[in-house]
Amino acid sequence: MKTGITSVLLLGAVTALPLKRSEISFLKSKTDDAVVFQLGNITYLANTKYPKATISLTGDRNFHAFSGGRTSFPITVVSSNTSSITQQSLSATIGSYASDDVWTPDFLESVYISSTVASPGMGSAALTYLASLNVTETFLDSALAGGRMPAATICNSLNSSVVPPGPYLAVLSDASLSLAPVYRLYEDTYRDFLFGTYESGDGSGNFTSADLALPNFGYPLIPVPSRLYYWNDPRPFAGFRVAIKDLFDIKGLVTSGGSQAWAYISSPANATAPSIQRILDLGGTFVGKYKLAQFASGANPWEWQDEHYPFNPRGDGWLTCSASSSGGGCSIAAYDWLDYAIGSDTGSSMRRPAAVSGTYGNRPSQGMITLDGVIPLGGATDTAGVFSRDPYKWAYFAKQWYTPSLHQSSNVTGLAALSVPDNDGFPKTILFPTDYLPLNNSAAEPILDALIANMSSLFGMTVKRFNFTATVQAAVNPAVNNIVALNNGPLGIINSYTQWEVIGKPLVTTWARLFDGRFPPIDSARRAGWRAYNETRNSFTAYNNALEQKNAAVEWYETYVQYSTADSCSESVMLYDIGTGGLPSYREQNLNNNPNASFLAITPKGAAVTGASICPLYGCADYTIPIGQVPYYSQVTYHTEMVPVTINMVVKRGCDFVLFNMIERLADAGVLKAVKTGTTAF
Ligand SMILES: *[C@@H]1O[C@H](CO)[C@@H](O)[C@H](O)[C@H]1NC(C)=O
Ligand SMILES: *[C@@H]1O[C@H](CO)[C@@H](O)[C@H](O)[C@H]1NC(C)=O
Ligand SMILES: *[C@@H]1O[C@H](CO)[C@@H](O)[C@H](O)[C@H]1NC(C)=O
Ligand SMILES: *[C@@H]1O[C@H](CO)[C@@H](O)[C@H](O)[C@H]1NC(C)=O
Ligand SMILES: *[C@@H]1O[C@H](CO)[C@@H](O)[C@H](O)[C@H]1NC(C)=O
Ligand SMILES: *[C@@H]1O[C@H](CO)[C@@H](O)[C@H](O)[C@H]1NC(C)=O
Ligand SMILES: *[C@@H]1O[C@H](CO)[C@@H](O)[C@H](O)[C@H]1NC(C)=O
Numbered sequence: 001m002k003t004g005i006t007s008v009l010l011l012g013a014v015t016a017l018p019l020k021r022s023e024i025s026f027l028k029s030k031t032d033d034a035v036v037f038q039l040g041n042i043t044y045l046a047n048t049k050y051p052k053a054t055i056s057l058t059g060d061r062n063f064h065a066f067s068g069g070r071t072s073f074p075i076t077v078v079s080s081n082t083s084s085i086t087q088q089s090l091s092a093t094i095g096s097y098a099s100d101d102v103w104t105p106d107f108l109e110s111v112y113i114s115s116t117v118a119s120p121g122m123g124s125a126a127l128t129y130l131a132s133l134n135v136t137e138t139f140l141d142s143a144l145a146g147g148r149m150p151a152a153t154i155c156n157s158l159n160s161s162v163v164p165p166g167p168y169l170a171v172l173s174d175a176s177l178s179l180a181p182v183y184r185l186y187e188d189t190y191r192d193f194l195f196g197t198y199e200s201g202d203g204s205g206n207f208t209s210a211d212l213a214l215p216n217f218g219y220p221l222i223p224v225p226s227r228l229y230y231w232n233d234p235r236p237f238a239g240f241r242v243a244i245k246d247l248f249d250i251k252g253l254v255t256s257g258g259s260q261a262w263a264y265i266s267s268p269a270n271a272t273a274p275s276i277q278r279i280l281d282l283g284g285t286f287v288g289k290y291k292l293a294q295f296a297s298g299a300n301p302w303e304w305q306d307e308h309y310p311f312n313p314r315g316d317g318w319l320t321c322s323a324s325s326s327g328g329g330c331s332i333a334a335y336d337w338l339d340y341a342i343g344s345d346t347g348s349s350m351r352r353p354a355a356v357s358g359t360y361g362n363r364p365s366q367g368m369i370t371l372d373g374v375i376p377l378g379g380a381t382d383t384a385g386v387f388s389r390d391p392y393k394w395a396y397f398a399k400q401w402y403t404p405s406l407h408q409s410s411n412v413t414g415l416a417a418l419s420v421p422d423n424d425g426f427p428k429t430i431l432f433p434t435d436y437l438p439l440n441n442s443a444a445e446p447i448l449d450a451l452i453a454n455m456s457s458l459f460g461m462t463v464k465r466f467n468f469t470a471t472v473q474a475a476v477n478p479a480v481n482n483i484v485a486l487n488n489g490p491l492g493i494i495n496s497y498t499q500w501e502v503i504g505k506p507l508v509t510t511w512a513r514l515f516d517g518r519f520p521p522i523d524s525a526r527r528a529g530w531r532a533y534n535e536t537r538n539s540f541t542a543y544n545n546a547l548e549q550k551n552a553a554v555e556w557y558e559t560y561v562q563y564s565t566a567d568s569c570s571e572s573v574m575l576y577d578i579g580t581g582g583l584p585s586y587r588e589q590n591l592n593n594n595p596n597a598s599f600l601a602i603t604p605k606g607a608a609v610t611g612a613s614i615c616p617l618y619g620c621a622d623y624t625i626p627i628g629q630v631p632y633y634s635q636v637t638y639h640t641e642m643v644p645v646t647i648n649m650v651v652k653r654g655c656d657f658v659l660f661n662m663i664e665r666l667a668d669a670g671v672l673k674a675v676k677t678g679t680t681a682f
């Protein structure tokens with residue numbers, strides 16, 4: 001998602017810059033030697049501890065004169081790609097930087113000119129042009145200077161892949177200049193993050209916690225790097241800004257799982273989880289760890305104690321963010337400066353947060369990506385997905401991120417090895433489960449009807465109405481025809497065994513040892529279950545039996561409900577709603593005791609389990625898709641507000657990429673659209 005360059009328009013903007021430039025104002029030095037400063041009305045962090053490069057200055061100019069005795073000042077590294085650097089080429093290059101949200105013309109106090117071309121020529125008119133922009137000092141790569149640039153400071157050559165173009169904080173000492181990367185500090189006004197983070201830059205692959213908050217309300221500040229740093233980076237995710245659920249290890253940071261007690265007994269992660277290391281390898285970066293229901297539970301907003309529940313920008317600003325990956329869906333709905341958020345889904349935790357925030361979010365097929373280095377919930381029901389506002393960007397990310405080398409082994413999933421074709425063998429049938437649809441709010445139903453009509457006409461699909469619950473109950477095999485028993489029995493074991501072994505037991509025993517037999521202070525969602533955990537019932541043998549029972553259910557499902565044919569990876573796509581069917585669900589419990597509002601995770605009358613429980617059992621892929629919005633009268637603002645309407649699309653395990661291809665076609669046809677940030681999705 002590199003920002004496009006419209007140099008013609010922007011050229012005018014740059015040449016018309018006011019010459020009065022904002023003065024830099026230092027706010028604080030952090031204990032880890034990063035500094036925070038203000039420039040114009042924007043606050044920045046500069047990683048002065050580990051600058052991108054330190055270059056020696058040569059020649060006999062008085063370095064301290066130009067900086068007015070200051071040792072730190074803003075600088076723009078300009079990367080030229082022409083063989084002859086002229087006023088026009090510099091003007092076009094600098095003009096193109098205005099599309100970035102981190103760089104501002106205030107960084108033109110000084111300029112370093114580097115070139116991606118060997119021995120380029122540079123005329124003195126170029127320097128005159130910089131002077132006209134009120135650039136106080138120009139630093140020139142010695143390769144460019146040719147020894148005849150009295151108005152500039154000559155430096156050693158910079159490697160432009162080590163020091164990419166963009167805004168920096170220059171730090172002067174003796175005859176050398178350090179270039180510290182800068183991050184714009186965005187306010188997390190919806191309090192969706194635990195803390196911001198940035199690459200330590202020490203060569204270790206560590207990340208550093210920004211630990212910065214605004215006075216008054218204590219909103220975390222999230223450090224966001226300039227997109228210019230990635231302009232010359234050919235990797236597919238170059239410059240993507242990604243938020244990570246605080247369940248995934250990032251090297252150098254403590255993974256809290258949303259629990260201060262767990263954070264207390266844990267050391268910083270010594271490696272980044274392979275699933276999210278892949279995002280770094282593809283060129284993306286992590287800007288913060290976001291809030292989650294403690295230990296990825298399904299706790300309601302009013303059941304959170306250890307963290308302050310995050311806010312949803314939609315509607316009245318008082319709606320639920322749902323449970324486990326709540327900060328992810330809500331931050332994607334809130335902030336244009338954020339591109340993606342990564343979360344996990346065991347029972348609903350990507351899909352329902354996406355539904356209530358009106359964003360795209362997926363539960364992939366079981367086994368799609370390794371969860372090593374991630375606090376587990378159900379070892380064989382956990383999955384990792386991505387939130388996005390844009391159907392194309394969502395599909396692009398997912399199709400690069402999920403890669404066969406990171407598939408989980410059958411030993412983890414208990415299921416057959418995963419095969420993920422990437423073709424246009426779309427479903428032929430739209431399964432319409434009459435026990436889960438229509439939508440609860442009749443005002444939302446026309447939006448779904450239009451979608452179904454659009455899918456039918458675009459792809460020639462036929463709609464098949466069926467009763468999901470009755471279909472399961474009609475199975476001949478007694479091992480698979482009781483979905484309630486499967487959900488409570490084997491899935492119950494799967495969803496508690498791994499987390500107890502890896503997290504619960506070590507926390508409870510360590511806490512008791514440290515604090516005279518005390519039980520750790522944790523939210524109510526896990527307290528009773530861990531207090532009374534029965535290792536005899538939930539044994540390793542029981543766990544492996546549960547995996548076999550789940551596998552039998554998956555094999556039945558892929559034979560009788562959603563199966564492959566010669567033409568289609570998944571012969572059907574099943575629709576249902578994991579959200580509220582177009583009703584508001586508030587973060588405040590009492591407000592949901594109202595026929596015009598809804599709690600979450602309701603099992604519809606006549607259905608045996610929630611719709612959310614289908615894919616955790618059958619291993620299928622389940623995507624939440626925003627399709628519209630309907631009005632409601634808010635019990636908080638006493639004003640009409642809009643609530644998102646979403647639908648879930650389910651396909652057979654392994655058909656994730658085919659479903660993404662279908663979603664791109666729906667977007668091509670204008671049926672699906674990118675959602676906006678803020679109060680309304682559309
Ligand atoms: C040029 O910039 C300097 C430093 O920011 C400032 O003091 C000066 O007033 C500016 N000159 C003009 C003509 O704006
Ligand atoms: C910050 O300053 C810019 C340029 O002067 C202005 O366009 C923008 O509205 C200001 N933003 C805020 C939040 O004050
Ligand atoms: C040089 O950079 C400009 C913008 O900075 C870009 O539009 C152009 O494609 C680049 N040319 C080459 C040859 O890379
Ligand atoms: C520039 O740095 C990159 C990355 O470290 C390296 O691969 C490349 O060889 C360097 N180029 C030069 C000319 O030193
Ligand atoms: C990186 O983080 C790990 C874990 O906190 C720590 O042990 C290590 O010292 C850090 N490395 C550097 C170079 O700071
Ligand atoms: C990281 O820590 C784990 C224990 O928490 C240990 O088993 C592993 O060897 C360590 N890895 C590295 C690279 O230090
Ligand atoms: C998977 O294999 C590993 C190593 O072979 C083993 O330790 C683990 O117990 C197995 N997991 C299950 C669920 O059988």
Ligand SMILES: *[C@@H]1O[C@H](CO)[C@@H](O)[C@H](O)[C@H]1NC(C)=O
Binds near residue numbers: 450
């Ligand atoms: C989708 O359905 C709406 C409402 O029926 C209709 O207006 C629109 O033309 C359809 N779009 C496509 C691409 O079929």
Ligand SMILES: *[C@@H]1O[C@H](CO)[C@@H](O)[C@H](O)[C@H]1NC(C)=O
Binds near residue numbers: 535536537
């Ligand atoms: C634990 O489970 C076993 C096996 O189901 C059962 O016999 C035992 O009574 C349970 N223990 C407790 C304390 O409930």
Ligand SMILES: *[C@@H]1O[C@H](CO)[C@@H](O)[C@H](O)[C@H]1NC(C)=O
Binds near residue numbers: 602
């Ligand atoms: C539909 O909404 C009502 C509140 O109006 C709620 O009681 C009911 O549980 C909801 N049903 C479903 C299936 O969400």
Ligand SMILES: *[C@@H]1O[C@H](CO)[C@@H](O)[C@H](O)[C@H]1NC(C)=O
Binds near residue numbers: 594595596633
């Ligand atoms: C629910 O909404 C309807 C229609 O807007 C309204 O007439 C009714 O008073 C509302 N009920 C409550 C309890 O707010």
Ligand SMILES: *[C@@H]1O[C@H](CO)[C@@H](O)[C@H](O)[C@H]1NC(C)=O
Binds near residue numbers: 434435470605607
């Ligand atoms: C679906 O089937 C179940 C089980 O037979 C039944 O209880 C329920 O009423 C049916 N629902 C609908 C909408 O037909």
